[in-house]
Amino acid sequence: MDILGSFALLLALLAAVYAIVAGIAGIVTRKTLLTKSARNAGLAVFVLVTIAVGCLEYYFFTDNFSMAYVAAHSNRALPFYYKFAALWAGQEGSLLLWTWLLSTYAFFALLVNRNKHPELMPYVGVVLAGVQTFFLTLNNFVATPFAVLAGADQSGVMRLSALSDGHGLNPLLQYPEMVIHPPMLYLGYTGFTVPFAFALAALLGRYPGEKWIHITRRWTMIAWCFQSVGILLGAHWAYAVLGWGGYWAWDPVENASLLPWITGTAFLHSVMMQEKRGMMKVWNVWLVFTTFMLCILGTLLTRSGIVSSVHAFAQSSIGDWFVGFLILVVVVCFASYWKNRDYLHSDNQLDSLVSRESSFLFNNLILLAACFAVLWGTLFPVLSEWVVGNKISVGPPFFNKVNIPIALFLLLLTGVGPLLAWRKTSFDALKRNFAWPLLGGVVAGVIALIFGFRDIYSLICLILGVFVTLTILSEFYRGARVIAARDGSNLVSAVGELTMRNTRRYGGYVVHFGMVLIFIGIAGVPFNKDVQKEMAIGQTLNIGPYSILCQNFDRVANGNYDSERATLEVFRNGKSEMMLYPERRFFLSSQVTETMVAVQSSPLRDLYIVYAGRSPENGEPVIHAYLNPLVKWIWFGGIVVVLGTGLAMLPNRRTALVLRPVAEQAWGDRVPATVSPIGAIARRGDASD
Amino acid sequence: MIRRHTAKARCLRVRPRLLALATFLFAVQGSLLISYPLYAQQTDRGKELGRRVKCMCGGCEDSATGCNHTGGSFSGPCDTAKGMQKEINERVTRNESDDLTLQAFVQEYGPTVLIVPPAKGFNLAAWIMPVVAPLLALVLVWFVARRWRHKGMLATASGPEVPSEFLSRARREAGKEYDE
Numbered sequence: 001m002d003i004l005g006s007f008a009l010l011l012a013l014l015a016a017v018y019a020i021v022a023g024i025a026g027i028v029t030r031k032t033l034l035t036k037s038a039r040n041a042g043l044a045v046f047v048l049v050t051i052a053v054g055c056l057e058y059y060f061f062t063d064n065f066s067m068a069y070v071a072a073h074s075n076r077a078l079p080f081y082y083k084f085a086a087l088w089a090g091q092e093g094s095l096l097l098w099t100w101l102l103s104t105y106a107f108f109a110l111l112v113n114r115n116k117h118p119e120l121m122p123y124v125g126v127v128l129a130g131v132q133t134f135f136l137t138l139n140n141f142v143a144t145p146f147a148v149l150a151g152a153d154q155s156g157v158m159r160l161s162a163l164s165d166g167h168g169l170n171p172l173l174q175y176p177e178m179v180i181h182p183p184m185l186y187l188g189y190t191g192f193t194v195p196f197a198f199a200l201a202a203l204l205g206r207y208p209g210e211k212w213i214h215i216t217r218r219w220t221m222i223a224w225c226f227q228s229v230g231i232l233l234g235a236h237w238a239y240a241v242l243g244w245g246g247y248w249a250w251d252p253v254e255n256a257s258l259l260p261w262i263t264g265t266a267f268l269h270s271v272m273m274q275e276k277r278g279m280m281k282v283w284n285v286w287l288v289f290t291t292f293m294l295c296i297l298g299t300l301l302t303r304s305g306i307v308s309s310v311h312a313f314a315q316s317s318i319g320d321w322f323v324g325f326l327i328l329v330v331v332v333c334f335a336s337y338w339k340n341r342d343y344l345h346s347d348n349q350l351d352s353l354v355s356r357e358s359s360f361l362f363n364n365l366i367l368l369a370a371c372f373a374v375l376w377g378t379l380f381p382v383l384s385e386w387v388v389g390n391k392i393s394v395g396p397p398f399f400n401k402v403n404i405p406i407a408l409f410l411l412l413l414t415g416v417g418p419l420l421a422w423r424k425t426s427f428d429a430l431k432r433n434f435a436w437p438l439l440g441g442v443v444a445g446v447i448a449l450i451f452g453f454r455d456i457y458s459l460i461c462l463i464l465g466v467f468v469t470l471t472i473l474s475e476f477y478r479g480a481r482v483i484a485a486r487d488g489s490n491l492v493s494a495v496g497e498l499t500m501r502n503t504r505r506y507g508g509y510v511v512h513f514g515m516v517l518i519f520i521g522i523a524g525v526p527f528n529k530d531v532q533k534e535m536a537i538g539q540t541l542n543i544g545p546y547s548i549l550c551q552n553f554d555r556v557a558n559g560n561y562d563s564e565r566a567t568l569e570v571f572r573n574g575k576s577e578m579m580l581y582p583e584r585r586f587f588l589s590s591q592v593t594e595t596m597v598a599v600q601s602s603p604l605r606d607l608y609i610v611y612a613g614r615s616p617e618n619g620e621p622v623i624h625a626y627l628n629p630l631v632k633w634i635w636f637g638g639i640v641v642v643l644g645t646g647l648a649m650l651p652n653r654r655t656a657l658v659l660r661p662v663a664e665q666a667w668g669d670r671v672p673a674t675v676s677p678i679g680a681i682a683r684r685g686d687a688s689d
Numbered sequence: 690m691i692r693r694h695t696a697k698a699r700c701l702r703v704r705p706r707l708l709a710l711a712t713f714l715f716a717v718q719g720s721l722l723i724s725y726p727l728y729a730q731q732t733d734r735g736k737e738l739g740r741r742v743k744c745m746c747g748g749c750e751d752s753a754t755g756c757n758h759t760g761g762s763f764s765g766p767c768d769t770a771k772g773m774q775k776e777i778n779e780r781v782t783r784n785e786s787d788d789l790t791l792q793a794f795v796q797e798y799g800p801t802v803l804i805v806p807p808a809k810g811f812n813l814a815a816w817i818m819p820v821v822a823p824l825l826a827l828v829l830v831w832f833v834a835r836r837w838r839h840k841g842m843l844a845t846a847s848g849p850e851v852p853s854e855f856l857s858r859a860r861r862e863a864g865k866e867y868d869e
Contacts, residue, residue, distance in 0.1 A: 244757040251750060358834055367829050376822075380806070380815045389812045393743050395752065395804035402819040436693035532765070610767045624765065 006146035007056030008038050009096075012048035012103070013136040015041045019129035027122045027205075033387065035122040039110050042125050045132055046107035049100045049666070053087070056096065056145055056425060066162035068147040069093060075168040075589040076227025077559040085179040086169050091318070092145035092301060094182065099135040101183070102190040104648065106132060112407050123201030131193050142318055168589030171340075171561075177237040183376050185257055189295045192260055195267070196292035199285050201221040203336045206343045213271050213284070218649050220271075223644040231257050232638035243595040245626035247634070250399040251305040255378045256298030259371055265289040266367040273360050276422060281344040282365045284339075287335045294371075296326050306382055312644050343566035359417035366410045373402045396689065404457050408464060411519055414512050415468035418475060437474060441467030461523040465516045472509045472516075479506075500653040507648025514644055517637030518655030524605075524630030532612070535566075544627040546607055547571040548580075561585040563596070566611045566621060582611035582623070603636075605629045735774065735781045742777075742794050744770040751778065752804050789840050 026034030032231075042233035056069070060083045065071040073089040074082075088094040106128040113121050139145070151161045172178075193431040202212035234257065239247035248254060267287040273280040297380040301307055306321020337344075377394045385391045420432040443461060444466035453459050480494035487494065499506040533541045537552040564584040569576055580598040587594065593613070600607040608626040615622050711780045739754030746769035750754060756770030766774065773794070780790040806812035 008787060008841075242757070244751075244755065249750070258712075361830050365823065365826050369819070371825065373819035376818050377815070384806070384811060384815075390799070391801050392806045392812060392815075393750075393801050394806060394815060395743065395750070398805040398815070401805075406823070468868055622765065659862050 001369070003146075005052045006140075007145065008048045008055065009136065009139050009144075009146070009515030010053040012045050012052065012099075013140050015044045015048060016133040016136055018130045020126055020133060023122050023129060027126070032118075035118075035125070038122065038129070039114065039125050042129055042132075043107055045129070046103040046134075049103045052139075052146075053096060053100045053202070056087055056093065057084065060084070063166070064162075065166050066160060066165070068149050069145045069204070071149060071163045071166045072673050073166070073169055075166040077589070078166075078169055078174075079560065081176075081179055082169050082174055085173065085182075085534065088182045088186075089169055089173055092139075092143040092147075094144050094186075095135065095138050096145050097183065098186055098190060099139055101186050102128075102132055102135060102193055105190055105194050105219075109197070117207075117211070117215070120198070120207045120215075123205045125196045127197035127200050128193065131197070134321075135552060137319060138318065142321060145220075161316065165589065166649070168587060169592040171587040171590060171592045172241060174560075174587070174594075175237060175241050177233050177240070181230060181237055183232035184226050184233055188223050188225075188227025188230050189255075189298065191219065191226055192264060192288075192291050192295050194219040199288040200333065200336060201338050201572075203250050203285060203343065206340055210274050210278070211407060212429055213274055217271065220264065220268060221645055222648050224261070224268060225642060227257070227261045227264060228638065228641055228645070231261060233606070236635060240597055240599065241594070243612075243624075244596050245528065245608055245610075245624075245628060247631070250377070250396045252378050253298075253302050255374050255399075256294075256301045259298060259375055259468075260291045260294040262367050262371040262374070263287055263294055266364045266371075267291060269360055269367075270364050273357060277357060279357065280360075282341070285337065286333075286538055287364075289329075289337075293329055293333075294324060294375075296322060296329065300326065301378070308677065309363035312451065356417065356420045356422045359413060359420050363410070363413050363417055366413060368668075370403060370406045370410065371399075373406060374399065377402065406446075407519070408457065408460055411461065411464045411468060411516070414515065415464065415471040418509065418512075419471055420631065433471070433474070437467045437470035440470040455523075455526040458523040458526055461519055465520045465523075468516050469513060472513050476506070477510060497653075499647070500650075503650040503652055504648045507644050507646070508651070510644030510647055511641050512644075514637045514640030514642075517633045517640055521630045521635075521637060521638075523635075524628065527629045528626065530624065530626040532622060532624040534615050534618070535623045536620060539569060540622055542626055543607075543625045544605070545572050546577075546625075546627070547574075548609070548623070549626060550623065551579075556583075560589075561587045564611070564613075565622060566609075568609060568623070570607065580607075580609050581648075582609045584611055584613055601632050603632050606631045641654055732778060732781055735778045738777045738781065738787060738790055739774050741787075741791060741804055742773060742802050744773065745798050745802060746770065 019038045021038075022041060026032070026036075026038055049559045056067075058064075059067045059070045060074050061080065063070070063074070063076050065074075069090060069092050070086075073086045073093070078086070082612050083481055086093070088097045109128065110121070110125060115126075116273070145534035149161050149163065150158050153159050189238075198216045199218075201207070231254075234254065235247040238249070239245075267284065270280050270284055270287060274284050300319055300322035304322065306319060377399050380394050381392055395572070415437065416434075419430075421429065441463040445463040448459055448462050455464065456661045476495055476498065477491075479498045480491050483489065483497050484491050484494035529543060531541060531543045533539075535541060537550055538554060540547055540549050547570070549569045549571065550566065551569050554567070556563045556565055563583045563585045565581050568580045568582070570580055578598060580602055582598040583596045585594050585596055586592075595610055595612070598609045598611075606628040608628055610624040610626075612622040612624050614620065736754050740752045742753050743752050744751050744756040744767065746756070746758075746767050749758060750766070751757060751770070753766070753770045754774040756766040758765070758767045776794075777790060780793070791803065800807070800812075806815045808816050
């Protein structure tokens with residue numbers, strides 16, 4: 001069992017290399033047997049990496065402290081769910097997780113399409129195997145998770161050894177979200193490999209039309225959805241665990257996760273141009289390439305120590321491997337594009353600047369501007385040191401100054417874009433579509449001003465949020481009204497019918513609404529308040545409408561940690577509202593103390609309490625209270641985004657016209673004169689898109 | 690003698706004033722010393738300045754005001770951040786300008802202490818590029834869009850006449866799109 005994991009990883013590497021060689025040979029010689037053999041090798045990689053992951057998990061669950069990785073990241077008293085999550089607590093394990101998730105995607109991409117697209121799939125298999133080969137090389141030779149502990153005995157001979165107990169899991173990671181946040185983020189990062197592989201394969205094989213876009217649409221959405229969830233879970237973890245009252249610090253590692261998400265978002269929008277009008281083919285291919293490259297760059301930033309970050313892994317030579325791989329990817333992508341660039345000519349031209357097409361162009365431009373600004377700010381310290389020899393800091397105020405206007409413009413386009421027609425929009429249509437949403441936004445702004453909303457960015461965000469919400473509602477309303485009039489159904493069921501007839505479009509609107517909620521949540525930041533106070537038992541701290549009475553401080557012992565806990569009673573307008581128990585945990589194995597924040601969350605505001613510990617000056621307990629408005633909207637918005645993405649991935653419910661004699665129609669009398677009396681709509685759930 | 694007496698008398702007259710001044714200065718200084726830990730975190734200007742400099746402990750990427758180290762016996766500003774806050778507070782009390790205060794930190798720790806790069810020299814590029822690059826891209830998009838549009842118009846003008854049944858079919862399908 002001890003060598004099974006490393007043996008499986010080595011075999012997986014061999015299988016991946018074979019998949020490349022046999023795949024290329026199959027493409028060149030056009031021998032089906034070879035391409036099938038390459039595909040099967042690709043499938044085998046998943047099985048072998050799964051065995052390796054299973055072995056490592058087994059070592060964690062059986063407290064096998066002869067394994068260096070297990071000894072470094074686990075201990076006997078660690079709860080089982082954290083032992084499971086300890087797999088990705090360090091560099092070696094997280095790279096193995098990456099490989100496993102990548103091989104899972106590759107497995108399903110190859111399996112689902114095993115009898116489809118015979119001209120395309122061999123290329124896809126080779127690209128996927130190429131990426132897997134890189135990560136498996138790291139797993140086997142650079143950062144192996146299966147290293148064993150060894151020490152020299154008295155005679156100087158090296159022998160295997162084992163610790164009686166491990167060093168334990170980093171206390172910062174001992175929080176429920178850390179069990180799911182890294183896999184979600186990695187599912188996003190690795191998921192973008194599939195559209196990348198299909199795009200590169202289509203380019204290399206000069207696969208006709210927009211087929212690769214249709215094939216990869218759901219894969220891209222899945223990856224994008226996971227990336228969104230991963231980013232939001234990370235933000236929530238930072239909010240709930242780090243105890244600084246915020247959720248986004250523009251840390252390089254956070255930025256690294258945001259970059260591919262932004263280009264992925266741009267891609268999800270611009271593919272519609274290619275699908276509908278056969279335009280932006282070069283752009284789309286490069287967007288997918290860039291998204292994949294940013295995933296690799298993000299990993300490079302996280303692991304190389306190039307940039308300073310609180311949660312970047314320690315500096316190691318692994319960064320050189322990622323630089324090499326990134327250069328290889330850039331060269332392959334550029335060479336493929338250059339060789340086959342004539343294949344990417346647009347079928348259509350732009351008919352008007354006031355059209356859905358141009359709104360997509362601007363949407364992409366703004367998203368790319370945001371991506372560039374984040375990347376520029378993240379890498380500028382490195383650039384500055386390289387050019388002028390001075391290391392400078394680029395902190396949150398820079399990113400806020402640069403990105404807030406960009407984000408607000410993007411929010412505006414979220415409302416404007418869907419209301420523009422394909423090809424050309426007339427002035428009358430503009431007036432009709434925008435009048436009410438615009439008026440609603442202005443009214444909301446005036447009301448906010450009356451209620452003392454003075455921060456300019458937050459005010460604009462609120463106005464745009466209302467505007468976009470109204471445009472989305474108007475889209476649903478107008479579509480549903482047509483269906484309700486035709487079917488004689490009520491408006492609510494017509495909305496359901498409308499949504500299910502074009503899940504992609506209306507699911508997209510739901511995602512937009514989720515983004516509006518997130519934006520409104522972020523707009524609450526300028527109104528944050530905080531108070532820190534030394535509080536003996538019986539003392540009170542006042543913040544906003546709340547009065548917090550310190551009732552007690554006690555200690556609670558746990559197998560994994562000891563905690564010091566404050567018991568606080570929260571009053572509002574003199575009336576007791578709730579009890580809060582912020583605590584500090586002292587983890588026995590790692591000898592590290594961490595805070596556990598107490599949050600009372602409501603749609604209007606979060607009361608966020610940190611028990612900071614005892615004052616170093618006089619030993620008094622210190623409570624730090626924050627009042628953070630609208631934070632809950634961000635998490636709720638995230639849920640809406642996920643639901644909307646799920647909806648957009650559902651197949652459309654198709655409608656079929658069934659001829660039926662007029663006499664048999666029970667509702668024939670109610671049919672409007674404009675509708676043909678022989679057309680009755682029968683619905684069928686269709687699994688295909 | 691008279692002169693000596695006069696001098697002594699003058700000295701006696703002056704001493705109470707000096708004593709009062711010394712007492713006043715001591716009281717002011719004393720109150721400042723006592724109030725440093727409190728005011729370091731509560732003066733708005735001090736807080737704001739603390740947000741513009743980075744905590745230089747090397748263990749975090751926070752500002753001096755926002756430093757919030759977890760671990761140890763206390764979660765909050767570390768000793769380095771507290772020292773920086775205290776220095777800021779002293780300078781605020783002396784009514785030094787913001788620029789002077791920040792400059793003093795730059796001299797002590799180097800330019801990396803500033804949480805955002807100053808907009809001068811090479812660092813100006815940090816601020817300019819996020820504005821210039823999208824503007825250049827906008828110009829590019831504008832030209833591309835115009836070129837596309839121009840090509841489209843030329844293609845329509847020089848193309849064959851579209852049969853009326855094709856046009857009506859296209860309109861029907863365009864109408865359907867709204868329904869979709």
